[in-house]
Amino acid sequence: MPSIKDVADLAGVAVGTVSRVINNHISVKAETREKVKAAIQQLGYIPNEVARNFKMQKSKMVALLLPSIWNPFFSELAYYIEDELDREGFKLILCNSGGKPDKELYYIDMLNQNKVAGIVGITYNDIEDSVSTDIPIVSIDRHFAKKITCVTSDNYAGGRIALRELVKAGAKKPAFLGAVTSVYSETMLRRKGFVDEAEAQGIEYIVYEESDPIIDDNKYFGNFFKVKEHRDVDGIFAITDIFAAKYIDRAKAYGIRTPEDVKVIGYDGIQDNQLFHPILSTIRQPVEEMARTSVKLLLRKIEDETLEQETYRIPVIYRAGETT
Amino acid sequence: MPSIKDVADLAGVAVGTVSRVINNHISVKAETREKVKAAIQQLGYIPNEVARNFKMQKSKMVALLLPSIWNPFFSELAYYIEDELDREGFKLILCNSGGKPDKELYYIDMLNQNKVAGIVGITYNDIEDSVSTDIPIVSIDRHFAKKITCVTSDNYAGGRIALRELVKAGAKKPAFLGAVTSVYSETMLRRKGFVDEAEAQGIEYIVYEESDPIIDDNKYFGNFFKVKEHRDVDGIFAITDIFAAKYIDRAKAYGIRTPEDVKVIGYDGIQDNQLFHPILSTIRQPVEEMARTSVKLLLRKIEDETLEQETYRIPVIYRAGETT
The missing domain is CATH 1.10.260.40 (lambda repressor-like DNA-binding domains)
Structure with missing residues (x-):
């Protein structure tokens, strides 16, 4: 050549x-x-x-940082992000950064050197110190103090809806099952919505959380069920669908049946829910809209536009299954 | 700067x-x-x-071409491929090329121009005319006449095992449910193994296939159940787990219960199977090994090494669930 x-x-x-x-x-x-x-x-x-x-000095590459592409919610998100980028002539570099903060910092360095045009995704690092303001990063679910645009589903409304639906289905003692991230995440609003709505209705509730990431499910649920009063819970709002499905599975070992003894609602609305037993009731995230919005906002930031908002919250819907 | x-x-x-x-x-x-x-x-x-x-003139980028990252088997594959590439200092560009042959040709062009170091994945195009021999491409499941290395699970053995397990579980009239790709794919050996084993055992069997990709599941299963003799089938070997799970779901509408009336075996062994109802019996693909092997072979091709084989078939195992 x-x-x-x-x-x-x-x-x-x-x-x-x-x-x-x-x-x-x-x-x-x-x-x-x-x-x-x-x-x-x-x-x-x-x-x-x-x-x-x-x-x-213009790259047509965008890096997508995700904890793990293996997670069904993230793979759906990645699908639409790649599709939207492709329409605009950009290529997607995929990075599973879960548990490897160095990998995230590598891409932030690439961005600072113009080797990638932008970054979109879920970051675990407190990247504020590494980036200047208005840099082309769009965060999903994570909310930073500086001007890093955040796209998220309306987690707070989702939490309130979940509590209301559990009560409507007959739950008298609902619990929230979650995981706490070290960096502030919008997903924490799922718990807040749940708690606020329970207090507004004057209903007794339980919050059970361990530190994210949950490496060992068995240990998590083992700890949960060890507490006697947790076994009387008759409603569960789990922070993800996979968590909800795992709860249902583990609860069986204690003779707790869903939905006879406990009503369960998840969060995400992943496609495989339809194949789960029983089919999950869930708060459906608008994944496609979140993905396409993230890319559109990122491209505007790449073009040096100033965005109107810092956080874009997209409405969720409740989808009834067989668990409520 | x-x-x-x-x-x-x-x-x-x-x-x-x-x-x-x-x-x-x-x-x-x-x-x-x-x-x-x-x-x-x-x-x-x-x-x-x-x-x-x-x-x-050396790129540290490898393109991963997949029909859709949204598919749970592909997202698991992508997870391990990214992990293995990262260990070797390569970045992964993700491309969902399903139904968009132009996207594949774009990356082949990038490869011909040294803009990506290699390509790994599942391609739908007959790319033989576009590439020279010994080019750094590793194909998963697709087998080409020229020297494109192929990594695959042992589909043929998987098909034979599936038939044997269905018979062992009591099936007298088993059927294979599949989809036929236009380009030769190793996945077709799933059917061949099933058929050969049935003939070796002198057992009546049915093969039902439509053209890949199956866009409309409802139509596919509608066509299948329209044929009266298909409703007497008492064993199903489905070409993927998702297909098996969908069959079980649709069969219910005809009063056909799993495993009482029909035994079902899928292929893949995706993680979510454990949450399906009922838990699928399946032929488990060695996904992690397939992913890491593909990357290792690709890197050897990038270094201009000549590989010993053209096709690397990795053994599968049978994993019993609740459907047999």
Whole structure:
């Protein structure tokens, strides 16, 4: 394959001149431009995109940081994010950063050096110190103090709806099952909505949480069921669908049946719910809208636009299954 | 941020000389080298990786082509592929190419131009005409005539095991439920193993297939159950777990219960199976091993090594659930 050097030699100009012609610089004389174009054509030279990036310092790559693509909610999110980026001519670099903060910092470094155009996703690090304001990052669920745009589902409304639906289904002693992240996350509002609504209704409730990430489910549920009063719980709002499904499974071992003894509501609305036994009642996140909104906002930030809001909360809906 | 031009100006040399110093070219005089290094240090210049790629023509990006990351089997595969690439210092570009052959051809073009170092994944195009032999592509499940390395689970053995397990569970009239791809795929051996084993055992069997991709499940199962003799089937080997779970769901509408009336075995062994109702019996693909093997082979091809085999088939295991 001919190189830019070959083109320069044939045209009798410097490599830099060839580069300026390729990038439509106005500083090249018409005569020289024609000579270079003729040489490009004669040799069948293909301008290298890496080289072009080098000159123009614009990357068409966006990094997606997720704890794990293996999680069904994240894989749905990634699907729509890739689709939206593709429409706009951007490529997606995928990074499973769960439990590996260095991987996130690597991409923030790439961003600071213009090697990726932007970052979208769920970050665990407190990245505020590493980035300047208005940098093209869109965070999903995580909310930072500086101007990092955040796209999230309306977790607080989701929590309130969940409590109301549990009560409507007959629960007298509902519990929230969650995990607490070290960095502030919008997902914590699921608990807050649940608690606020229970207090507004004057209903006794339980909150059970361990530190995120939950590595060992068995231990988590073992700890939960060890507490005797947890076994009388007759309503569960779990922080994710997978958590809800696992609760149902583990509760069976204690003779607790769903929905006869306990009503259960999850959060996410992942596609596989339809195949679960029983089919989960859940708060459905608007995944496609969250994904496409994140990309649209990111591209506006890449273009140096100032956004109207810092946090974009997208409404959720309640989807009844067989567990309430 | 200082540019390479700033370094060149300060050191009083050409940009190309700075580049040669950065890339440890031997053709630079010791004295010049020291001048350039001093300028780099004085300005705090960070060599740009894009620029370095430009000079060295080596990309550290690998493209992963999948029909859809949303599929639970593919997202597990992607998880381990990203993990293995990360260990080796490569980044993963994710592309959902399902139903969009142009997206695959785009990456093959990128590969031909050295903009990505390699491609791994599941391709739908007959890409043989677009690539030269020994190009760094590792195909999963798809088998091409030219030297494109293929990593796959032992689909044929999986098909035989499935038939044997159905018979062992009491099935007298088993059926295979599948989808036929236009390009030759190793997954077709699932049917072949099933058929060969049935014929070896002298057992009546049914094969039902429609063209891949199956866009409308309802139509597929509607067509299947329309045929009266399909309702007497007492064993199902479905080409994927999701297919098996959907069959079980649709069969209920015809009063066909699993496992009382029909035994069902899927293929894949996706994590969510444990939450399905009932828990699927399945042929488990060694996903992690397939993913890591694919990456290891790809990296060897990137290094221009000649591989011993064209097809690497990794053994499967049968995992009993509640459907047999």
